[in-house]
Structures are given as structure tokens and as C-alpha cells.
Amino acid sequence: MDLTEAMRTMNACRYYRSEPVPDALVLEALDAARWAPSGSNKQPVSFVVVKDAGKRRALHDLYQPIWDGVMQKYASGEIAQAFKPGFLQHVDHFAKHLAEVPVMIVVCVAFKLITAVDANLARQTVSGGASIYPAVQNLMLAARNAGLGTALTTLLCVAEPEVKKVLDIPGDIGTAAMITLGWPAKPFPRELHRKPLADLVYLDRYGARLARG
Numbered sequence: 001m002d003l004t005e006a007m008r009t010m011n012a013c014r015y016y017r018s019e020p021v022p023d024a025l026v027l028e029a030l031d032a033a034r035w036a037p038s039g040s041n042k043q044p045v046s047f048v049v050v051k052d053a054g055k056r057r058a059l060h061d062l063y064q065p066i067w068d069g070v071m072q073k074y075a076s077g078e079i080a081q082a083f084k085p086g087f088l089q090h091v092d093h094f095a096k097h098l099a100e101v102p103v104m105i106v107v108c109v110a111f112k113l114i115t116a117v118d119a120n121l122a123r124q125t126v127s128g129g130a131s132i133y134p135a136v137q138n139l140m141l142a143a144r145n146a147g148l149g150t151a152l153t154t155l156l157c158v159a160e161p162e163v164k165k166v167l168d169i170p171g172d173i174g175t176a177a178m179i180t181l182g183w184p185a186k187p188f189p190r191e192l193h194r195k196p197l198a199d200l201v202y203l204d205r206y207g208a209r210l211a212r213g
């Protein structure tokens with residue numbers, strides 16, 4: 001499919017059909033991931049494809065209480081809700097049915113192959129992620145090209161030690177995300193809801209708009 005169309009319609013898929021995904025399609029998506037850029041081309045990312053039902057259940061059992069904690073914070077007002085109506089129900093459905101998604105892909109990272117050049121600034125470090133998430137996006141776009149739905153989540157990183165036990169991930173490797181993958185139960189959107197270009201592009205000076213709104 002056209003690349004731009006894939007980008008504009010690759011939503012967070014939270015409803016899946018139960019049919020298995022052919023291994024060849026999973027591998028095709030993973031093959032796209034390996035072409036992503038990384039700092040000094042060190043390629044720190046690897047993937048654990050989780051198809052085993054018991055392991056998917058174990059990952060669900062780790063994910064659910066973390067999500068429940070987030071839900072409680074929304075319900076109590078501790079975190080402000082700025083979502084479209086129904087959003088939380090979709091995310092909640094996704095959490096409850098996580099173990100039924102046929103494929104989960106845990107994104108692993110070799111920290112010794114990553115340099116966080118911004119680590120000494122007085123703010124959160126983000127630059128290390130630049131060697132990880134391009135591969136994730138490649139994977140998800142390739143899946144979209146094959147008609148497969150994906151959702152990117154990072155909540156399981158909270159339970160990284162337990163996730164590592166479930167999947168035998170070695171000590172020097174971390175987890176950066178978990179991607180669900182399967183046949184979508186709902187059609188892809190015609191177009192995602194995103195900010196207009198004018199709200200995020202500036203010329204020469206932050207705040208000086210380049211594009212018209």
C-alpha cells in the first residue's frame with residue numbers, strides 16, 4: 001500500500017480477531033524493523049515474539065494491575081482526562097483481552113549499545129529512544145501494509161523484572177515496549193486524528209509558524 005496512506009491509517013488496534021497470524025507475516029514485519037536507523041548503527045534492538053498462550057496470559061497478568069492503577073488515577077481525578085468519549089473503555093477492553101491477542105512482541109534493548117547523549121541535562125532523557133522506536137514504527141507500518149493491526153504499549157516496562165523472568169531475557173537487556181499484533185476486528189480508520197501541521201512546525205524560531213492552519 002502507499003506509504004503515506006499506511007502512516008495516516010495505522011491506528012492503535014485494540015480489538016482483534018482470534019485467527020492466528022501466519023509466521024511469514026510476523027517475520028516480514030520484523031524484517032522491516034531491522035532497517036531502522038540507530039546511533040552509530042549499533043542496532044541495539046531485538047524482539048521476543050510471544051505466541052505461547054501461557055506466556056501471553058502471564059504478560060496479561062502483569063499488565064492488568066498496572067493498567068488498573070492508571071484507571072483508578074483517572075477515575076479519582078489524580079490524572080486529568082483529556083480523552084475523546086469512549087477512549088478509556090477501549091483501552092480498558094484492550095487490557096482485559098490482552099491475552100487473547102495472537103501475537104505479542106516484546107521489544108528488547110541492549111543498553112550497552114545505546115548512548116543517551118542528553119543524560120546529563122536537568123530533564124528527562126529521551127535521546128536513547130531514538131535508537132529504539134524507529135524500529136518499532138517500521139515494524140508497525142509493515143504490519144499495517146499486510147492488513148494487520150498493532151498497538152504500541154510501554155506499561156509493561158513497569159514490570160520489567162517480572163517480564164524478563166517470563167521470557168528469559170538476560171540481565172543486561174532491558175524492555176522498551178510491547179507491541180500487540182493480529183487481525184483487526186474493526187476496520188482501519190480512514191484517517192487518524194492528529195494536530196494540524198501548523199500547530200507543530202516552526203521556521204527558524206520556535207513559535208514562528210511555517211504552515212498555515
Ligand SMILES: Cc1cc2nc3c(=O)[nH]c(=O)nc-3n(C[C@H](O)[C@H](O)[C@H](O)COP(=O)(O)O)c2cc1C
Nearest residue numbers: 010011012013014091094151152153154155192193
Ligand atoms: C509510548 C506509548 C504508550 C502507549 N501505551 C498504551 C497502552 O498502555 N494501552 C493502549 O491501549 N494504548 C497505548 N498506546 C497507544 C496510544 O494510546 C495511541 O497511539 C494514541 O492514542 C493514538 O491512537 P491512534 O493512533 O489510534 O489515533 C501507547 C502509545 C505510545 C506511543
